[in-house]
Amino acid sequence: MADSVAVKPRDAVTEPARGGHRSTKRSRREARAAYLFLAPWFAGLLVITIGPIVASLYLSFTDYSLLEEAQWIGWDNYVRMFTEDPRFLNSLWVTTVYVVVSVPMQLAFALALALVLDRGLRGLSFYRSIFYLPSLLGGSVAIAILWRKVFGADGLVNAVLAVFGIQGTGWVAHPDYALGTLILLHVWTFGAPMIIFLAGLRQIPSSYYEAAAVDGAGPLRQFRSITLPLLTPIIFFNLVLELIKSFQSFTQSFIVSNGSGGPADSTLFYTLYLYLQGFRDYDMGYAAAMAWVLMLIIAGLTGVNFLASKYWVFYGDTK
Template identity: 55%
Template sequence: MTQSVLTRPPARDDPPPTPSRGRRRRGQGVAYLFLSPWIVGAVLLTIGPMAASLYLSFTDYDLFDAPDWVGVDNYVTMFTGDERFWHAAWTTTKYVLFSVPLKLALALAVALLLNRPRRGVGLYRSAFYAPSLLGASVSVALAWRALFSTDGTVDSALAWLGIDTGGWVDQPQYALLTLVALAAWQFGAPMVIFLAGLKQVPRELYEAAAIDGAGPARRFFSVTLPMLSPVILFNLVLETINAFQAFTGAFVVSSGRGGPSDSTLLYPLYLYQRGFTDFRMGYASAMAWVLLVVVALLTALVFRSSKRWVFYAGEDR
């Protein structure tokens, strides 16, 4: 009788050995060691100042004497007894509503032009991106003020065409437009992001749309915009936050006063006046926290609305 050969069942892959608790702790220690500069910087330069400003927002503090606890008086005064606060909030709202869409539209338009292969396209990209590197500087804001002041370059050019504005920065109805134009001029950063997004759009989609008879406009609205919608969301959030923080242009163009007639009194400029001109640092801290809450709510609203208009590849709509 022959002995049957017993076959051994195939061995299962054994799970990799788990590191011991001591080894894991040593690994975490090394990670925290490399992260320590960032952690120290975040605590000392971000979390600590934020906690201090939150405390100061409930105090009467003039930078020289010890803070005096006043509770919610700063917030009550802000919402019920400060007309310039509401004026600054409305001026900032108009600035954001005009500057952000205009800036993104210019960025997308130029990105579409630069996305086509042509000679010297790298030079054009650098030239259009350069204003974003210089736009927040005081020197550029001074040059912008000179361009739009009375008898400045823009005023002289419009006068030559028979349009007398009297200088944009000196007229309340035009002064805010100079800040909007300055913001729109700095479209280089979102333009570069749009260019990166355009490079990721599959060419097959355009070819299929062309075969179906879609023209340039149809391809733009049916292919380009849906495929760029995540990039549009990213740029929209970033530029909205930046617009609410606009300060340098308004400060330089209006010489720190927000004039004429408070037409350029943006919220950060009024916050600066309260804190460093009137020495009401507690009130300015309360204004800063109101701005943080408003921007956070608007950002959350944009993200919530993105479910209806942002398209991600592979999703069923």
């Protein structure tokens, strides 16, 4: 399960030391303050979040068409998923490939550009805006058309290849390449992590750099010993969230493949398959079971992420 921020690399050192002159009265006061700060969140948890989560867990053990009452069927949905449904396993595979390839690429891209754009270059906000623009379009229906303009049989890529005498294929609708174009689409919308990286870079106190410069550290050294360590919480954030979001990718495949996950299931994302099961085939029970399997996968990965973070993420609040 996901570890919490309460555990951080240096807690072991700091906690006992602070605990020493920390009265119970004080910690009670602190806890009370914390719960006050969290009051809206608790209300949200109770009123909005928990209900649907519990409901979906219950529904995953039922046969539920949305149009009739749900019927309890025990583990049937889960059993069917792993024993009778090759498309389920295929969608899991497609999604895993998509996540494993596109998330590191997108983050590396976003970080690199954030570093470039963090420098004192003229017209920074202009570039930043331009690079962010694709992310504004990411979920728009127009993207499907635009992507065919670029990767279609008569698209831009093939026009460029033709200059070199290479005859391209219709990348966007070829079972071997369609997923690749969706990965590129994901990388193309790197704006959100880029902005978060940029904000993270801005958070690093410039006094650190000044001190390092006085000590004679060059740019590379500064990057390695100041920028990178201090950015790790943000890198960690982007990694965790992009993993969660990418496993749930839906819109891109939905609009580019016209809701089918085609050609030949090559872009059948997990959540797209889940959606088709729930809303086209009226099998919401099965969709809910799929959602919980995905939830367990994501939670497991996130947990591993949090455990691993102890070894590489550096928090400024640990003195």
